Amino acid sequence: MPIAPPPIDFGAPSHEVARLLIGVTLLVDGVGGRIVETEAYDREDPASHCFGGPTPRNAAMFGPPGHAYVYRSYGIHWCLNLVCREAGHGAGVLIRAIEPTHGIARMRERRGLDAPRLLCAGPGRVGQALGIDASFNGKALDAPPFELLAAPEDQAPWQIAVGPRIGISKAIAQPWRFGARGSRYLSRPFKP
Numbered sequence: 378m379p380i381a382p383p384p385i386d387f388g389a390p391s392h393e394v395a396r397l398l399i400g401v402t403l404l405v406d407g408v409g410g411r412i413v414e415t416e417a418y419d420r421e422d423p424a425s426h427c428f429g430g431p432t433p434r435n436a437a438m439f440g441p442p443g444h445a446y447v448y449r450s451y452g453i454h455w456c457l458n459l460v461c462r463e464a465g466h467g468a469g470v471l472i473r474a475i476e477p478t479h480g481i482a483r484m485r486e487r488r489g490l491d492a493p494r495l496l497c498a499g500p501g502r503v504g505q506a507l508g509i510d511a512s513f514n515g516k517a518l519d520a521p522p523f524e525l526l527a528a529p530e531d532q533a534p535w536q537i538a539v540g541p542r543i544g545i546s547k548a549i550a551q552p553w554r555f556g557a558r559g560s561r562y563l564s565r566p567f568k569p
Contacts, residue, residue, distance in 0.1 A: 385525065387442035387518070391417035391461040391468040396555045398459070398470060400528035400535055405507040406521070408480030410497065411528070412472060413535075413560040416542045417553035418458075420467035431467070437515040439467045445523070447504075447514040454501025455509045459518060473554070474498050476562040477506070499564040535560070538567035 385397050395417035403409045422428060431439045437446040438460055446458040446469050458469040475497040477484055484496045484506040497503045504510075518525060528534070536558040541550050543565060556563050 387459065387461050388463060389461060391419050391470055392553050394459070394461045395470040395553060396537055396539075398472075399537055399555055399557050400532070402478065402524075402526040402528070403472065403475060403507075404479055404524040404526070405509065405513075406480075407524075408483050408507055410475040410478035411557075412474075413476050413562045414472075414474035414554070414556040414564055416471040416473055416555075417461075418469055418471065419462075422548055422551065422553075435467070438469050439465055440515060443518050445513050445516045445518060447509055447511060449511075450501060455504035455511070456500040457504055457507070457509050457513070471500055472503050473500050474556070474560075474562055474564045475503055476557075476560060483508075494561055498562055502564075540567045 385394055385401065387394060395415040398412045398415050401412050403412055420428065434448065437444060440460060441464045442460050442462055444460045446460050448456055450456050457472045459472065460469045462468040477493050477496045481493065485491055487508060488496055488502065488506050495502065497506045516523065538556045538558040539552050540554050541552055542554045556567055558567070
């Protein structure tokens with residue numbers, strides 16, 4: 378059965394893609410849920426892995442849009458980013474949190490906990506719950522194991538919260554963190 382094309386134009390600027398991804402369902406081998414929190418990064422952004430130009434580590438971010446960029450954070454957690462803009466630019470969206478809807482038993486097994494709210498509340502937790510590792514780096518988002526599904530038409534659109542990114546030390550005030558306002562699955566609440 379052919380997979381539907383992604384509901385997002387990954388050729389757009391990362392901060393636009395990050396906002397549009399809220400409410401989209403992300404599945405990896407059938408496991409995942411609705412994206413409720415993202416952060417955008419761009420090559421001109423000093424907080425981005427692309428800021429200093431291409432390296433072996435960030436090569437996927439300079440590849441074609443609509444692919445995965447996976448990196449290890451603090452030597453512990455695998456984090457999933459979705460590459461944006463044209464090839465060679467260097468931009469992406471970090472998936473910070475999802476609301477688990479598919480394969481919850483598998484997520485619980487991978488994470489070693491039961492609480493649905495904590496399964497995917499943070500980029501490292503997302504990576505672990507979805508089984509992300511280095512082998513996913515550079516893979517196309519419109520082919521297995523990935524699947525991106527638009528929010529159902531009958532689902533009321535979420536109000537989008539916008540704020541500064543978290544967990545970084547440069548360009549902290551950039552308002553490129555987006556989330557589903559009021560979602561209990563966020564990694565951290567947005568300030569009012």
